[in-house]
Amino acid sequence: MSRASHRLAKLWRYFVWFTSIVIAIVSLRILVLGMDVGYPQLMHHFPDRVVLFWSHVIAASIALLLMPFQFWKGLRSRRAEVHRWMGRIYVVCVAVGGISGALLAPFASTGAIAAWGFFLLAVFWLVITTQAVRLALHRRFEGHRRWMIRSAALTFAAVTLRIWLPLSMVAEIPFGVAYPMIAWLCWVPNFLLAELYLARIK
Secondary structure, three states, X not given: OOHHHHHHHHHHHHHHHHHHHHHHHHHOOHHHHHHHHHOHHHHHHOOOOHHHHHHHHHHHHHHHHHHHHHHOHHHHHHOHHHHHHHHHHHHHHHHHHHHHHHHXXXXXXXXXXXXXXXXXXXXXXXXXXXXXXXXHHOOOHHHHHHHHHHHHHHHOHHHHHHHHHHHHHHOOOOHHHHHHHHHHHOOHHHHXXXXXXXXXXX
């Protein structure tokens, strides 16, 4: 790896760590502010889907918070048991966040295109993380790592969603037009970039 590539990879790791932790903590504001103050724009889920909404926000936020730690080599080598327990919590949070996300998806405020984008994100997130777990249980750790990279790319959709939203506002794209696109843009490019990366290190 060239010096420039090494520097770029290092900057990318810093970006993922910083944005994942910050977005996860900010998203957990629901625990302090409640739904009406913390997420007023999503109150259309109240009261019929309030349990699903809380479950999704809390579980997905914890998964995002833990995700970078799963790729910390020092933690895996020196604190393997901590790595495994954090991995178990991550998987449980993906399960809760993915199932609740899939159930919430049909109620996306801008219609079917956004609903399908978020529904497929939830399904892929669940299936891919399950495959990563299956490989770990069979002690196929290289395969496990590759599938965890895919899972992490989908977890990171929580960050890219919050990048695309303000960009669409700056571009003055109406919310009803931007949000259905963002429902796909927040995760499909992440997944494709993960596949390109995996193809390079194969």
